[in-house]
Amino acid sequence: MVQERGEAAPVRRMELRRRRAGLADPLPPAEMPHLTRYVTDGRPEAAPDGSSVADGLRFAEAASDRMAMFFYPAPTPGAVAELADAWHLHPLLVEDLLHAHQRPKLDRYGDVLFLVVRSARYLDESEEVDFAEFHMLVRPGAVAVLCQDKRWIDGTDGTDFDESEVMSSDRRERTLLADAPLLRLGPEAVVYRLLDAIVDGYAPVLQGLAVDKEQIERQVFSGDAAVAERIYRLSQEVIDMQHVTASMTEVLDALRKGFGKYDIPDELQAYLEFFESPAVRCINFTGSDRTARILGERAGRSLKRMVLELGGFNPVIVLDDADIDESIKAVTFGAFLHQGQVCMNSRKVYVARSLHDEFVAGLVDRVRSLKTGDPTDPAVVIGPLIDDRAVEQTEARVRDALDRGATLVTGGRAEGRVYEPTILTHVPSDAICTTGADETFGPLLVVEAFDDPEAAFRDAQATRYGLSASIMTRDRARGLDLAQRFDTGIVHVNAPTMASEAALPVGGVKDSGWGRSGHYSIEDFTEIRLTTTSSGPGVYPF
Template sequence: MSLITQSIWNGKLFNGTWFDTENHYSVEEVATGETLGKIGYADKYNVIEAGKQAQKAQKDWWALSYQERQTVFERAVEIVVEHQAELVEWIVKESGSIGLKANFEVNIALQVLKNCVALPSMDQGTVLPTSNGKVSIAKRLPLGVVGVISPFNFPLYLAIRAVAPALAFGNAVILKPDERTAVCSGYAIARIFELAGLPKGLLHVLPGNAETGEAITIDPNINSIQFTGSTAVGRTIGANAGKTLKKVSLELGGKNSLIILEDANIELAAKNIVWGAFLHSGQICMTSGKILIHQNIYTELKNKVVEKVKEFVVGNPTQENVTIGPLINEKQSLRVKQLVNDAIEHGAILEIGGNSKGAFFEPSVLSAVKQDNPIFSEEIFGPVAVLIPFSTDQEAIDLANMGDYGLSAGIITSNVGRGMKLGQQLKVGLLHINDQTVSDETLNPFGGYGSSGNSTRIGGPANADEFTQWQWMTIQAEAPNYQF
């Protein structure tokens, strides 16, 4: 049986059941433009109704035993295992991912669900010190209704990493997936939990535009917002959520530095550069956006990177030999082209690539990039490696810390102690000694500094803080006899 049969979701929204809506949005295969169906398109009135239903459903969900909630996640794991190939196929077609990336994404999403099996039964608080004859308890309670607004680049994973733990900790969820990837980041998740036996009204999937997202951020029945996306949109979401004092988690952009010291192995360094810069055509918040190379090995390493880029095959990711698929659409491809052209006008040298065709953009390498070049600080979200020379460790630190972003950094060196000393001075939330910048293992607290986020974290030990709230409770045998 297919998991995401078009007849189930075509033209519909989800609230525990599938229901028709007047507005629709075409689902297209990125590489070919072929229409794959139509998603329902939610408006603010759908959000208002979802908020009311979710508030009621959440109370019933939290009233269940932890074993009953746990069983839903056990079933969800089984469903994803059974339908892995179908999920991979949808990610490839709808987001333009190559098979390698899509398989990795399904596996890491599956790991999130496996992690969530244990969450309903985890320790829900602690006993605090207090006076004799009195019990003082700090309890973790659900937030209520969590609004999740997810992006297109890792559509399944970046949605389910918030949806699943939020539900596991006893919350209801309203999910607005990016409309360009609403099947694999929204409807697939709806089907997984529908088949797993999640009670109706607890998960709502409402694709839509900016108006839909705004409605989620201001609805009084929604208690928290979990957003992954651009810094510009994140600022707006944070401002809107403040109007109703919602808890907000903003996982935003990055201009991540990969530092290659002069003692690095050239071949390994080149492989780390091309992986960090070109995985999923550079459409990852952790992409290696500033590649800082010691001047003693700069030319040799630059040439090695160009050699590897020449071996890339650009094309439809459904074909096995393709290593670089399309960007999410032609608009994004043209944006990347403009950024590259501007960089060249400001003195950068185009070593290879630079051309666009529809949604496809050639993998490109820019060298001789200086800090006054716009592309030094601009997040590209495309397959472009920006190579920057440096001469000392302090210069590398200064270049890496320039700008407002602070998400991820990597350091490649044969001297781990030196790498650690350098890394301790980088203003980032994710730091990798002897690895590139793109890494996530589901059990790590994920998040950045500055314009990369609002200092919240998601994943592993951070999930309890993200999706629960504290209640302090004291118990005494009888009420005190106060003096007043």
């Protein structure tokens, strides 16, 4: 990180804090944070009326070796900025304070990405207290306590505030008073994540614009795209969506090379020249496990990390107490969204035999109502497959199953690249489309009746994939019990296998890859560095 020097640095830091707090001018006196209580040498004291932040600083300087605590009522972001300026706090601590008790937050300071900075060692034990407070070590031996709940400040709930009661609990006495000398001797630790390398990424157009946009933004926020002459070749779909967010224009300018659509070995050769660059420290890949293995072998030679979102078989189990209508809707959506060309599409449905016939009849009626054809027609649900190869693969899988004795319930025909949504029943266990050994990336669904739920579960598990699964049942407890046993990254109870959001930790196990989306991906795309600083003499055993 580039450090600011000279007289302008404090002014610049304060301006930054004010801007982050949404303030254009200094706070008026009435809104300035004020000190209400403080504890020094283990004795609670009421601060004189009108005590300021600076008074807290003065009390801290006068305190002995015992831990000192200073209570400030319900600070606003602006008040926090003033508090930070008075105590000369590092901007990282201010950021942590402004977003206390929220989910992990990404932000930049210079060239460094920080994630959930904690400011004192004892916080792991005593941060989640019953008094709606947030503590921060503002200097050796001094803790500022920011009270978010006003009733603990002035007794507005009808009771008198008693600091001695607050400070008398065994847990608090131990962590804040008895261990004060230990806290003073120990170094303060800050953990942060560095954006010091490129994260290379790939996502197929089939996944849709949401995934493309997400991948682009990850590349920008997890590396310097300008280092690479050719990172990606942007798909026209993504370029057309520049209006979606203001930041997208900057993103697209930074990644003018766009997404590369490499998914077969011969095309990979040119791509791997960039892949093997020392500047690339992590590979984010969405595609087939066959290509992932090629990339994985090369990544291993350079000890590069990989985040992989690969294929899935994504079974659905419809138990005997399931709501048939809801099950039909969920399965139709899960199996045929995007013509079955998404890794989380349902490929096989296990239905309790008592519901099987009614389920299949209702499913066929619903699927036949789906309009096929030109995707520019808003009424069309089933559009064309991505290319002729996809049509040929789907036709081959259907033909293989029929040749082995399967029953074609509906579909099975193609018009150009538009393949009808197809349902097969009575599929032999050795047919390619039902073994779970490979994906059929098209609108093909297998339905199988079962008598024993355990047998159906074992068969659903007998696949090399482990991305998503669904369980349909009116008994949520029963569904959750079964969900815990599934060896998949995602299990839905009473929802389709496609039920997902970009912010959730989507990802699979086994041959479906590793790594997760959402804020969990930050751990994969950044480096952790631990830095400690000591403000006093150390104590060593030798």
